[in-house]
Amino acid sequence: MSQNKLESVAALRIQDWAEEDRPREKLLKKGMASLMDAELLAVLVGSGTRDMSVVVLAQHILKANGNSLQELAKRSVQELQRFKGIGAAKSIAIACAMELTRRRTYEIGNKREAIDCSSKAYTLLRPDLTDKLIEESWILLLNRANYLIKKIKLSSGGTSATVMDPRLVFSRS
Incomplete structure (x- = not known):
């Protein structure tokens, strides 16, 4: 395809597409599974630019993140x-969608469970720690029956370590 043809396709507005190819209409007719990642992101973003359709913009964002939703989830609002x-x-909407996905994936549910082993503590903290680019220190406050009272982030550090001061632990509990 020539460069001019590519540019005209990229600038083509969603309203000019065939109805069955538009992400929202495609979702309504064929369901969520029929949409590619870029189309789902495009629905979330809502609109493109004068020079780029929303789907091409979404493809560009995904490509810049190695076509990986895991990498996209690590991006800050500013990035x-x-x-x-x-x-x-739009950046806040994307970040919120990624956070909701993260929370949903690791949600324990309404069932209250005793935290009586490290794997349960990990499951409880995983949503707070997933996709972090820096180290963080957290504590879990449990009652005598090992049920969660509260979880608290104590500190954030660099890419390989964080300092946890015992005074912070006792002052927050």
Whole structure:
């Protein structure tokens, strides 16, 4: 395809697409599973730029993150705003969708469970620690029956360590 043809396709507005190819309409007719990651992201973003359709913008964002949703989930609101066409509102929407996904994936549910082993503590803290680029220190406050009272982030550090001061532990509990 020639460069001019590629540019005209990229600039083509979603309204100019065949109805069955538009992400929202495709979702309604064929279901969520019919959409590619870029189309799902495009629905979330909502609109593109004058030079780029929302789907092409979403493809560009995914490509910049190695076509990996895991990598995309690590991006901060400020990093997402570096893409032309992604302002504060759109970057916040993407970050919130990634956070909801993270929480849903590791949600324990309404069932209250005793934290009586390290794997249960890990499951409880995993949503708070997933996709972090820096080390963090957390404590779990448990009652005598090992049920969670509260979880508290004590400190954040660098990429390989964080300092945990015992005074912080006792002052927060």
